[in-house]
Amino acid sequence: MADVIKDFPLLKRKINGKPIVYLDSAATSLKPQSVIDAQDDYYRRYSANVHRGIYAISEEATEAYENARKKVAGFIHAPSVNEIIFTRGTTESINLVAAGIGKTLIAGDNVVVTIMEHHSNFVPWQQRAVGKNVEFRILNIDKNGKLNLNDLDTVITRRTRVLAITAVSNVLGTINPIRDIVKSVRRISPHCLVVVDAAQAVPHMVVDVQTWGADFVVFSGHKMLGPTGIGVLWGKTELLEQLHPYQYGGEMIAEVHVDRTIFKKPPQKFEAGTPHIAGAIGLGTAIDYLQSIGMDNVRAHEKEITGYTLKQLSAIVGLQIYGPKTAEDRGGVIALTVKDVHPHDIAQVLNEDNICIRAGNHCAMPLHEHLGLVATVRASFYLYTTREDIDALVEGLEKVKRLLSK
Numbered sequence: 001m002a003d004v005i006k007d008f009p010l011l012k013r014k015i016n017g018k019p020i021v022y023l024d025s026a027a028t029s030l031k032p033q034s035v036i037d038a039q040d041d042y043y044r045r046y047s048a049n050v051h052r053g054i055y056a057i058s059e060e061a062t063e064a065y066e067n068a069r070k071k072v073a074g075f076i077h078a079p080s081v082n083e084i085i086f087t088r089g090t091t092e093s094i095n096l097v098a099a100g101i102g103k104t105l106i107a108g109d110n111v112v113v114t115i116m117e118h119h120s121n122f123v124p125w126q127q128r129a130v131g132k133n134v135e136f137r138i139l140n141i142d143k144n145g146k147l148n149l150n151d152l153d154t155v156i157t158r159r160t161r162v163l164a165i166t167a168v169s170n171v172l173g174t175i176n177p178i179r180d181i182v183k184s185v186r187r188i189s190p191h192c193l194v195v196v197d198a199a200q201a202v203p204h205m206v207v208d209v210q211t212w213g214a215d216f217v218v219f220s221g222h223k224m225l226g227p228t229g230i231g232v233l234w235g236k237t238e239l240l241e242q243l244h245p246y247q248y249g250g251e252m253i254a255e256v257h258v259d260r261t262i263f264k265k266p267p268q269k270f271e272a273g274t275p276h277i278a279g280a281i282g283l284g285t286a287i288d289y290l291q292s293i294g295m296d297n298v299r300a301h302e303k304e305i306t307g308y309t310l311k312q313l314s315a316i317v318g319l320q321i322y323g324p325k326t327a328e329d330r331g332g333v334i335a336l337t338v339k340d341v342h343p344h345d346i347a348q349v350l351n352e353d354n355i356c357i358r359a360g361n362h363c364a365m366p367l368h369e370h371l372g373l374v375a376t377v378r379a380s381f382y383l384y385t386t387r388e389d390i391d392a393l394v395e396g397l398e399k400v401k402r403l404l405s406k
């Protein structure tokens, strides 16, 4: 995987004469030159609006935009390209689904999320339940950071309308067995919709939405080598047809009269206004790049790096790692604390050597509360992460201990 490094211009940059050790890919990934070029090419050569003009560059833009949709559909094995809706990102995709389903919730229903959800897959559901006499239920984790799947039978009931669940935790790294969970849910509550937050899954492993069997799957372009401001909602055709539109405006409308409006079919029904054309084209190019490497190779590399990191970190006294014990059970995310040192101080000391990690609650405050913590430090990896990066992290953490540990 070492030869991918040349493709990422940011990794050539130095700050104060030192290279950048980028260990924050769960927040956003770096971008390869091909993705930067694809966006640049759109703006330079054919930056017309899509679906509108009957002239060459508009047709070119429309073709590139719709081609990106096809690439996304292929990448996640969607049965139909019309099931791919471009949004601003995971957050908007979830809000779109929650707004539509929220309208249909009635007193006595319940909605279930897991304690490990990112705020963007927690709060939209919590807020739909509030004030409606709809119960907001939580599926908890065990001491190894894995979901208590034995509790599914009690947490999910016949009145559960939604299970909103992450495929990979952005803090614990836990990989949840989505396919098995969906099967169990279908057995308990045939009318429960399963919404999968795949923000930390689609960039890092093979995802097949048909194998998972869920109803909606969402993710962001910027975490998978693509641009910011573009994301995806995948949903089953019949559900997208029933779902109420999220926003109204141009391009999502078939007919408007003074007394009524008829919406277009999905995906246009959910893409009101001028979309992020360059972003979609960039995302399509990011998918080309990932496919040229192979998602099995991406996963294998991250597993190797995660295993190496777990081993190296285990030698540091006073350092605690959260989540599953083995790389097999986790994505490339490691959250940790160092005894008696505040995570923000750790981040600051590491920054002296250009080591980019995250400190805070990583938009997962309920999980941190559950663990009895205010904050953790998080290192996260991608296909360009090297063992040298991990050695720099380990050295940096040793320095933290020397400087700050009591």
Ligand SMILES: Cc1ncc(COP(=O)(O)O)c(C=O)c1O
Pocket: 026, 027, 088, 089, 090, 091, 092, 118, 120, 121, 166, 168, 169, 170, 197, 199, 200, 220
């Ligand atoms: C698991 C998970 N869900 C949702 C999000 C939100 O993604 P975005 O900010 O791209 O909408 C993130 C981002 O960190 C995430 O890790």
